[in-house]
Amino acid sequence: MSTFKALRIHQVEKATQARLETLTLDDLGPGNVVVRVQWSGINYKDALAVTGKGRIMKGFPKVAGIDLAGIVERSDDARYKAGDKVLVTGCNIGEILDGGFSEVARVPADILVPLPQGLTLRESMAIGTAGFTAALALRRMLENHQSPSMGPIAVTGPTGGVGSIAIDLFKRVGFTVHAITGKAGVADDYLKALGADEVVSRQSLELGKKPLESALWGGAVDNLGGETLAWLTRTTRPWGNIASIGLAQSHELNTTVMPFILRGVSLLGIHSVECPRPWREDLWQHLSTIWKPKHFDRLVAREVTLEQLPAVCEEFTAGKIQGRTLVRIGTH
Numbered sequence: 001m002s003t004f005k006a007l008r009i010h011q012v013e014k015a016t017q018a019r020l021e022t023l024t025l026d027d028l029g030p031g032n033v034v035v036r037v038q039w040s041g042i043n044y045k046d047a048l049a050v051t052g053k054g055r056i057m058k059g060f061p062k063v064a065g066i067d068l069a070g071i072v073e074r075s076d077d078a079r080y081k082a083g084d085k086v087l088v089t090g091c092n093i094g095e096i097l098d099g100g101f102s103e104v105a106r107v108p109a110d111i112l113v114p115l116p117q118g119l120t121l122r123e124s125m126a127i128g129t130a131g132f133t134a135a136l137a138l139r140r141m142l143e144n145h146q147s148p149s150m151g152p153i154a155v156t157g158p159t160g161g162v163g164s165i166a167i168d169l170f171k172r173v174g175f176t177v178h179a180i181t182g183k184a185g186v187a188d189d190y191l192k193a194l195g196a197d198e199v200v201s202r203q204s205l206e207l208g209k210k211p212l213e214s215a216l217w218g219g220a221v222d223n224l225g226g227e228t229l230a231w232l233t234r235t236t237r238p239w240g241n242i243a244s245i246g247l248a249q250s251h252e253l254n255t256t257v258m259p260f261i262l263r264g265v266s267l268l269g270i271h272s273v274e275c276p277r278p279w280r281e282d283l284w285q286h287l288s289t290i291w292k293p294k295h296f297d298r299l300v301a302r303e304v305t306l307e308q309l310p311a312v313c314e315e316f317t318a319g320k321i322q323g324r325t326l327v328r329i330g331t332h
């Protein structure tokens with residue numbers, strides 16, 4: 001394919017413009033493997049990059065998309081050959097490197113993961129950075145001795161990509177899961193169908209102000225930050241873990257040391273982009289076997305094309321999204 005379509009982000013007089021362009025390989029950054037992209041997915045970060053509502057891109061112009069899955073077309077690296085199925089999540093694509101919203105990607109071999117047996121390319125992107133991050137949170141919490149007997153896991157932002165897969169995963173390994181959502185009307189058809197035991201309205205929460213409030217949660221997976229994360233620190237039971245993943249509500253955190261020194265609560269940082277390679281391989285192995293999501297049909301809300309991406313990304317930043325949105329790119 002000498003020319004191909006890609007969604008490239010430009011900066012013109014400090015304003016972001018997303019343009020569907022026809023490119024050649026010479027337009028892409030360096031890399032020793034060329035991949036014919038079949039699928040990508042939309043993450044919150046992609047929406048910020050495409051709409052320009054967040055400072056995601058380091059340099060312009062740059063192809064957006066922090067995830068991709070496809071088939072190797074050409075490789076100068078002995079680990080890969082033409083026809084191999086591969087995926088990338090994070091690793092700075094769609095930020096510092098050109099990303100996955102493109103019919104063709106050129107990437108360094110070191111960031112590729114061979115598609116694990118047990119997953120299709122489409123399933124791997126239904127998981128994407130969102131599911132990989134939920135799995136990283138589960139791994140870190142288990143390593144820090146989280147167990148179902150400690151009580152329910154609170155998942156915030158549960159209708160989003162990370163939250164939805166977190167419900168599926170935590171339930172799958174035996175935890176009770178309570179979904180704390182800002183949306184009305186998603187309890188039975190969506191959140192409980194994914195495995196949530198209880199659905200709590202975020203608007204109904206009594207946040208309180210004391211350094212320690214009644215202890216409710218065995219642990220938590222937090223996608224929001226801000227006052228919700230602060231409240232989780234005050235309401236997590238002794239020795240519980242809170243995985244801090246996102247900032248959909250705010251990047252700020254105002255709390256005290258009391259939960260940490262009087263209840264032994266741990267706040268675990270989750271950083272999927274530069275996750276160490278051995279963890280990355282191990283997590284994909286788990287996600288393709290014993291942690292493979294059970295509810296792909298429900299998790300995948302829709303498929304969109306490269307042409308539809310700019311409009312769909314606007315919906316993401318307005319918090320209107322439910323589940324995962326796949327980007328269908330290749331010929332299937």
Ligand SMILES: NC(=O)c1ccc[n+]([C@@H]2O[C@H](COP(=O)([O-])OP(=O)(O)OC[C@H]3O[C@@H](n4cnc5c(N)ncnc54)[C@H](OP(=O)(O)O)[C@@H]3O)[C@@H](O)[C@H]2O)c1
Pocket residue numbers: 042043044045129130133156157158159160161162163180181182183202223224244245246247248249270271272273316318319321322323
């Ligand atoms: N640390 C990492 O490595 C990593 C990796 C992936 C994502 N993230 C971050 O994790 C967060 C979730 O990512 P995602 O891909 O799941 O995003 P998403 O699909 O857009 O979902 C975010 C969810 O958060 C809730 N929400 C959205 N805007 C909100 C607001 N203003 N106030 C309160 N709640 C709001 C909504 O859930 P409800 O309506 O159900 O409440 C929404 O569905 C984002 O902040 C993202 O940047 C971090």
